[in-house]
Amino acid sequence: MKLLLFSLLLSPPLDPSQGRRSRMGRILALLTALVLPLSAQGVCAGEISAWGNDSDGQVSATPTGTGFTAIATSDLAGYALAADGSIEAWGSNWGGQVSDTPTGTGFTAIASRNETAYALAADGSIKAWGYDFSGGGVSETPTGTGFTAIAAGNYVGHALRADGSIESWGFEVFGDQVSDTPTGTGFTAIAAGYGGSYALAADGSIWAWGGDGTGQVSNAPTGTGFTAIAASRFTGYALAADGSIAAWGSDQYGQVSDTPTGTGFTAIAGGVNHCYALAADGSIAAWGDDTNGKVSNTPTGTGFTAIAAGEYHGYALRGKLPWHLDRIDQATLPLDGAYAPPYCSTGTPTTVYIV
CATH class of the missing domain: 2.130.10.30 (Regulator of chromosome condensation 1/beta-lactamase-inhibitor protein II)
Structure with a gap:
């Protein structure tokens, strides 16, 4: 299952200088925000x-x-x-x-x-x-x-x-x-x-x-x-x-x-x-x-x-990225820790989009 995580006004954009551990911490924090199936958002x-x-x-x-x-x-x-x-x-x-x-x-x-x-x-x-x-x-x-x-x-x-x-x-x-x-x-x-x-x-x-x-x-x-x-x-x-x-x-x-x-x-x-x-x-x-x-x-x-x-x-x-993901400061973080550019992801590993 793929998940789309976004915080809207809950937090500022990610700082590219942050380390992987900090980024994963942000993901855990975002889990309290709205979580929707990708299929419901038309990510692909x-x-x-x-x-x-x-x-x-x-x-x-x-x-x-x-x-x-x-x-x-x-x-x-x-x-x-x-x-x-x-x-x-x-x-x-x-x-x-x-x-x-x-x-x-x-x-x-x-x-x-x-x-x-x-x-x-x-x-x-x-x-x-x-x-x-x-x-x-x-x-x-x-x-x-x-x-x-x-x-x-x-x-x-x-x-x-x-x-x-x-x-x-x-x-x-x-x-x-x-x-x-x-x-x-x-x-x-x-x-x-x-x-x-x-x-x-x-x-x-x-x-x-x-x-x-x-x-x-x-x-x-x-x-x-x-x-x-x-x-x-x-x-x-x-x-x-x-x-x-x-x-x-x-x-x-x-x-x-x-x-x-x-x-x-x-x-x-x-x-x-x-x-x-x-x-x-x-x-x-x-x-x-x-x-x-x-x-x-x-x-x-x-x-x-x-x-x-x-x-x-x-x-x-x-x-194409969905309308939720149209900012240049976005990052795409696969759950295995390998970074990739923002993209309409299919297959594995599951991709998490952070706004």
């Missing part, structure tokens, strides 16, 4: 970078501003979650994937692929909109509440319930992504491509099912300890505990063989035939098909906190 809200194909305004119509907390993309449309949980949509409106975007606030997650999109409401209910291919991905979306995660495949959707069981629906185009969904509970994450779907079990093992035309199911890695999963069109990806990336399935455009080596990656996102990975410093690695510059035009620099991959374009969220 930020601005969206977009690149690649702009045929339907999916790049040029990207919303400006710095208050976004999550991003997702269909083939030709983009979605962003604002700090109040409202959804911005732009790009192609084929099938109503933009104009039918739900209004209101309090949404907590978004997922999209092809021309269909899903959003998770605060009560765990699922909103679905866009193209309802053969009565699949939209009209068959489960009702009720208590869902905790959503994933979008090729006119197929998956959702996790609070007990870790998986609900699947939609039209099976390239494989049995609905009918072969694993039973049982305890799953912690889900992902879906065009033919294969994946789930992460509590022990970090990967379950794979659906179409296997390029080995995207049968070649899924064995073992435990994986922490995240993603899928491009016919390729699967997983993050190991050390942040290294495993890739399997179609390698038509190098989306397997060009996967970056090394450790420390924190997130992965698969498009059609390309992929992005987020490094520990917030830089983005990109590989696979480079049509429309969706790989070569990936933004450089650090500080990105989220990534999304469309058909021939990509999005990245660059974290």
